[in-house]
Amino acid sequence: MGDFTNNLEASLHKGFIDKEYEKAANYDPQFLVNRGQRRVLTSILEELEKSQSFMFSVAFITESGLAMLKSHLLDLKAKGIKGRILTSNYLYFNKPETFKELMKLTNVEVRITNVEGFHAKGYIFQHNSHYTLIVGSSNLTAKALKVNHEWNIKLHSLKNGDIVDQFVNEFVNIWEQSTPLNEAWIQSYKREYDLRKQTDPILHLAEAKNTYSQLDIQFVITPNKMQERALAEIQSVREADNSRSLVVSATGTGKTYLSAFDVRAFKPKRMLFVVHREQILKKAMSDYKKVLGGKDEDFEIIGGSVKQSNAKYVFAMIQTLSKDENLRGFEPGEFDYILIDEVHKAGAQSYLNVINYFTPKFMLGMTATPDRTDHYNLYELFDYNIAYEIRLQEALEEDMLCPFHYFGVTDIEVDGHVLEDATLAAKLVTKERVKHIIEKIFYYGYSGQKLRGLIFCSQKEEAKELASALTTMGYLSVALTGETSALEREKQVKRLEDGDINYLITVDIFNEGIDIPSINQVVMLRQTKSSIIFIQQLGRGLRKHESKEYVTVIDFIGNYQNNYLIPIALSGDRSQNKDNVRRSVKDTSYISGVSTINFEYIAKQRIYNAIDATNLTKQTILKNAFEELKNRLGRAPWLKDFVDHRSVDPYVIANKNDNYYHFLLKMKEDIPVLSAYEQAVLTMLSAEVLNGKRKHEIYLLDLLLDRFAVTKQGYETLLTELGIYVDEETLRSVERIFDLSFFVDRDTLKYGNKPIVEMNDDSYSFNESIATSLRNNSFFKEMLLDIVYSAKAKSGRYDKERPLTINQKYSRRDACKLLNWDNDESSTVYGYKTKHGTCPIFVDYHKAEDDEDSINYQEEFISRDIFQWSTKRNRKKTSPEVSTILNADQIGIDLHIFVKKDKAEGTDFYYLGKGTCQEETAIQTTIGEGADQKPIVHVNIQLEEPVEHHLYRYLIDVG
Template sequence: MEELTAQLRASLEHGFIDQQHMPVERMRPQLVLNEADHHMLHTLLEELEVCSGFLFSVAFITESGLSALKAKLLDLHFRGVNGKILTSTYLAFNQPKVFRELRKLHNVEVRTTAREGFHAKGYIFQHQEHTSLIVGSSNLTASALKTNYEWNIKLTSRDEGDIVHHFHDQFLRVWEEAAPLTDEWIEAYEKLYKAEVRRRPAEAVAELTAGYETNALREAVQLEPNAMQQKALAGIAGLRSEQARRGLVVSATGTGKTMLAAFDVRRMQPARFLFIAHREQILHKAKETFQTVLGLNEEDVGILSGGRDESHKRYVFATIQTLSQSERLYQEAADAFDYILIDEVHKAGAATYQRVMDHFTPSWLMGMTATPERTDGFNIFEMFDYNIACEIRLQEALEEDMLCPFHYFGVTDASIAEGAKDVTAKLHQVPVEDRFTHILDKIKYYGYAGERVQGLIFCGDKREAHKLSELMNNAGYRTAALTGEDAQEARMQRVTDLEHNRLDYILTVDIFNEGIDIPTVNQVVMLRRTESSIIFVQQLGRGLRKAEGKPFVTVIDFIGNYQNNYLIPVALAGDQSMNKDNLRRYLQNTDFVQGLSVVNFEAVAKEQVYRAVDQTQIAGLRMMKSAYEKLKFRLGRKPMLHDFITHNALDPEVIVHYQRTNYYDFLQRVDPEAYVLNECKRSVLTQVSQEFLSGKRKHELVLLDMLLQGGVVTDEAYAARLAELNCYWDQDVSHSVAGMFDLTFYKQQELKKYGEVQFVERFNAGYQWTKATSEALQRDENFLAFLKDAVAAGLEKSKAYRPDVRLTRFQKYTRREVVKLLNWEKDESSAVFGYRTRQQTTPIFITYDKQDDVSASVAYKDELLSPERLQWFTRNRKTLASEEVRDVVESRERGNTSYIFVKKSDDEGTGFYYLGTAETVAGTPEETTITDDKGQVLSIVKMQLALEAPVDARLYQYLLE
């Protein structure tokens, strides 16, 4: 308690007296804003994660705001953490349905006050020794928690503090007079609410039009292009101005590709136009859109499908199945249409599409798709002469508010709750009858936006779809199962039934992955295992179209114990890098989702995804070759390392780590080059790729870049360039860089791998290529291209690291990288083990979750006691008098610096998160003992280390989970 008081005093002095006074970061007063990397919702979730109880006092609550907290509140329920929410009927803002949603919370007691003018917005979190308070302008609405310009202040106090006591007292005063939330109360309120909404003018409640999410959305059909469509139209026009005859539009599902095409047709005014799709339902939707945008009547537009032939009209909408029939196709002249548009063009590798495209010769051929990347070997990009008119991916579309926000919930499947361990088992091997209650509970708890559900459920197989539909119908739902065996007419009828409130759910097996447009869908349930990130996004996309009365779509993903679970963060983030650390970061921090969308995982479900990331070989040769071929298709040439970065594809570092040499050698495996680089040149590329490509220290890459431009670099020019790039520079770094190029840093093992080839050498006042390297670069343009590419890729990757410090906090480093970046003269990383002191630096490496088979003599519990404080043990057989212990304990006196590195487990590989520097907390070092496997008692020193700044909250929680 005394320590807590001291921390609070330091933090309050920083916040209210002197900003130069160093606070305890998590205790200091903070202004909480909605910013790109941290918003109010994130702060609430952080506090909920570690609190022992909570009290919310919020006047206004929306479904979307409450939904964003549901997964966390459910986890708290299972941990026995309870809370209270006090809300109001002020201005009849809160809809009756939100009160019904509040009733679903198992661990939250809710009361409502009718007090006139109740407009409070405060959040109190109870902890073991203190209380946190957030008060300000944010109500419990998604806009207020993520995107609105809001001011909230976060304060921390001992429970005895007056400020918290005052807030708590005020809360309880209103709470005692407030009405408990009951079903009867909701029914009575609903009658009053409807009467109030009918009588008040639309502008009566200012809050309703200030981004606090009413059900009113803008018209679904816009007669003028939005900002993204204007950009795309400019791209199409640009291609045509360059005399291109073909163009490809890549745009996420729900972003208005058909509308975009209609705008382009309106602008081009073709004499005749042909729209081709693979389903008749798509034709009718497209026909309606074109009629609206172009102002066409029925005499202008025609359908060519099945027994209907209206191909004589100016604007023709045809299914590929009918058009491609030889007896029908060749009735049309090759130049019958000026403008041909192919929807879902990723299917165009089929013989039917090829026959049609070979026949027609339009002035302009355009293809539209959300998923151009194919796995069947057909190159969509080549078909369109590599002319990409525009590309709008999911994250960009969400950021531009082109799509309906989604609330994704990764939930625990029943088989996991029962302890299933087989990572190869399929969910539907557990009978759906046994999972039905669990499935229904999750669907009910996470709910949907709006007054009634209009849901799609993607099942694992036909039996599951039909059986679950039967069970749901018996439970009072109105559902229908659809599979590939159902005729097109039956599918269309069921969609109509869903849209017109004759069905609650359609249960399907993949047939609705694409080519279906049901804007009113407000709940998507995924019961099948995730086999493909493309299919995942397609199914997610079924709910992303905007519609009246649909502020968001709920996505419920049942996560089993599967190796392919790693594809979930891949799909949600759109990250194709195959970099496992990226995927872990997406799970730690879901702020990568733009706008009002929210991603949440139940705790056990998240653990399943982490396990899949840790234990699955994501970047195997087959997967990397597939990624390589996709990028090659897109570029129309063999990609280089830098291409992978600029196109957000496979991480170059993943490639060279797998290959263990260089990119040229990788190409020789997946797409062999005709020319041969000799062993010496390959050794140079290997050294650059293995040592510098990661970009964790920019200095060597800057030197190589300068040498590639001029051949000779003086020390003066080099130092000036580093200063220009804000790179740290001193004599120690200078010696370290020199040691990398003169090979004195390396162990014999590395020297052997690099062929003991020195390709850069010192001269009196700078650096230059060795004679052999200089001649090779002049004579071999391929070698030069590979070297330039590796340097360019490394410089691009270096942007993730601060150039002005040795190490960037919260990035990952191997022991060997740490030794290099701390400027040790020799690579002694293999002798570091847990820690070692050299050149007045002591890197300390901690594996948080030690393996079960670790010897008892080293299985002591290093752990984070708080975001600022670490408990740490030295090696055994050490005392306070040991020199290596004194290097840490007396670090300030000795001019020594301790650097802390932590990883969660050995499953993460060899990299450790850098937490920053640390100093020993006075009075904490003490000698203790530990017993080894043989029962021998060994001496050891235990102490606490204070970090220079607190661990990032998301990383902290990940390490402790």
């Protein structure tokens, strides 16, 4: 309690008296405005996770706002934590459906106040030692929690504080006079709500804002902003005398309308639209009519019994058109504009027959997934002309898609075993699992009046038995597989759209080429095979429709080997960098708009385990990424191309293969020969500069590649102009890196055994061997420039004003280098080591189970800003190294704290910043038993800054 009180006093001093106050203040008042790191939703979730109970007082609640909290509230239920929500019927804003959703929260009691004009917005969290309040403008709605420009203040108070006492008393007073939420109250409210909706124009307008009908009408008449940009780019491709081009556009972003707008601008004499599915064809022709206008006879479909057409706008099934007798009924130049939809299928012979036969003035290919698992080079087919590209994240930012709430939920154990890749169908449809599925789909729910869902599963028998079981339980379901006829599929799709059934359960179909905009729930019951398929299935629900505000995505996560693909697919991060993938699980703020990504606790741990267990840098994965990018570019990519196209992390490739030159050789690329020494230089720069962790080496290289020599003063001037910190210790460290004196003998030999950069008369220059190579070998120079470009890009995440960046990861060797040690002493650092006025401390947070003494190390977070740490064994408080650390603050030694979750994370640790030992907490005890007992010291370390919330939860959770 004393520590909290001291911190709170310091926080209040900083927050209300002097913002420059430097004493540790970890409970500062915060202004939450939904910008940057100050988002209301993030703060609410952070407080919920550590609360003992909570009270929300909010006038308005939406289903989407509630969905953002559901998985977190379920985790709290598992821990026995309860809460209360006080809301109202003020202005009849809250829908009856919202109250039904509130009834599902069995660990949350809800009451309705009749206080006239109730418009309160406050969130109160009770913790062990204190309360936290978030009070201001945010109701419990999706936009208020994540998007709108809100004004909220976040405060902390001891339980005896007057302000929290006032808040709690006001809440309790209104609570005791309020009506408990129950089914009877909801039915009564619904009758009043429906009556008001018919007569109250304001209420009707408020509800209309949750639909997209007006948006869709406007969308048909004129292009949206994205389409305007895309149309300009397509026109630019044509103006450059190109006759073919690709548009890559996420599912649901209106690429059919986009193509129609371009046809309208092009004014072809005749146009041909080609696709593989009749349903798409009919919808496309309908959309084109809205955009192009004209007579009905101007539009005709080729398919079924219709083999030919003289219409101006022809819409053709590829299966019909590609037959030789039908194809040759047209002249090769008959159409001056041809569109190929779902063009990723163009590697099939039927498509190639059509594409190679016709000679239009312009051909446009459209797809959401150009990168195929079969490695067919679609880009080459369209002359490497990508007119426009919009992926999932960009589409969400542009508000082109229906928002979604993704829930990674925990799949059930069957007969004591968690479902795995090889689980048989019989175990996938047991009564226990069906019950579990129903519990989850009911709890997470859907938006709209009627449930219309798609369920993806992995086996045909599973689909059929599950359809039968769900139907028996009241969820009318139909199984569709590859064996189902096209006619039957269309019939069942219409039944789903009409609300006659609740679910279509599919296996290996409907990943693409199906358009059911009214789908409001997508359920994934199969392991993720690829990121492409995952996004395709997610995309089935992302089309906007007037019947829904958002789509619910429920992904059942078992012990699947490919679980690591889930965060990769959702974030769009293809770096193959494990740290990035973990970051995408623990912090999902990358998702735009009101969409959210949520993982139940156990499901999240299963993903972490899959990340740890998999090898993301397998040569086959890197080869596939290389070939994909090569197909896109029409040439072998450089490292910088991986950066520019947001593909694999260049450092991952180089680190796996010593350097990129070696990787190109393994890819059997025809490249110039480099000498053994040139290769050694590439290896050194790839290992020591490419990671971007210190900017100084990057910019010295940049200068030298431009001028071959540079004065020390010129180098320092550049660093200063760029805002990069400069001091003699760091400059000396950079010199020791480039003259190789920092490294151990093994590395020095690997890096060529002679200085790469020499210093003479206060100037830097490459050694003569490198200078000669740069003059005579343009390929070698290009490879060095490539490393510098890529290193600059990677360095953007690192602080330029200090050596180490909080929340980034570093190895022991990185610490030796960045703390300006003379030599690489990483092999002898172990848990900690004091050198050159610094002491880096490295901790594996979760010790190995086979370490008998691990429990005695007592290394854990007391709070986000206090870490309990243990010295090495056989150390006393009076031991010189321990005394030095305990008194580091007084004698001018900086303690730097590095922590990783466990050994499975590899060699890199998260940097948590500087710390100060709380000497009064130091305790000397023993470790081991009997004759093996040794002294050990435990002490609390106060961090300068509290650990970022998402990282803190990740580190302390048992994975």
